[in-house]
């Protein structure tokens with residue numbers, strides 16, 4: 001069957017990498033209950049730093065949507081994303097205190113620094129809205145798919161980690177990711193070849209950064 005929407009086509013084409021990001025040994029260990037809590041705490045501290053850097057990226061996307069989008073509802077969707085991140089930062093602080101993780105003394109690891117630097121590079125006005133919103137979809141979708149899997153039938157996720165999985169694995173966040181995918185697909189359909197190619201390259205890079213990010217929790221970076 002010929003798939004005309006770009007994102008499903010890319011997920012299919014780059015399935016090995018997509019699966020590496022969304023079925024990573026770290027999240028699979030949460031799902032099967034074998035996760036080492038020190039790995040989870042490491043992830044928690046590093047992700048807090050990432051999310052702080054993610055906010056200005058999403059703010060830059062809001063600006064691009066406002067300037068370039070043909071559909072007013074895009075701005076509202078992205079604004080909703082920023083509001084959710086405000087909540088998320090408070091959640092990280094509460095969760096860190098529960099696990100006795102001191103957020104002020106977290107040193108970002110190499111994979112995290114590189115991912116944050118990449119995010120900063122795509123805040124540039126030179127990066128088109130279509131390319132940036134595709135990156136945004138990919139970043140959110142990895143977490144949604146990874147953590148929803150930890151809550152699906154047969155999961156043995158430890159009770160202490162269920163709230164974390166819910167944060168990104170809940171149906172509302174799933175719906176939100178779907179909306180982002182629709183925005184990206186709609187834009188890509190109307191885009192010239194060079195933008196489409198840049199967006200595909202962006203998806204690949206995001207997936208690679210996400211794999212490296214999960215790898216930190218294994219102490220391999």
Ligand SMILES: Cc1ncc(CNC=O)c(N)n1
Pocket residue numbers: 047050051054088139140142143210213
């Ligand atoms: C490394 C990484 N990727 C995606 C997300 C999910 N977006 C916002 O929370 C995240 N928290 N961390």
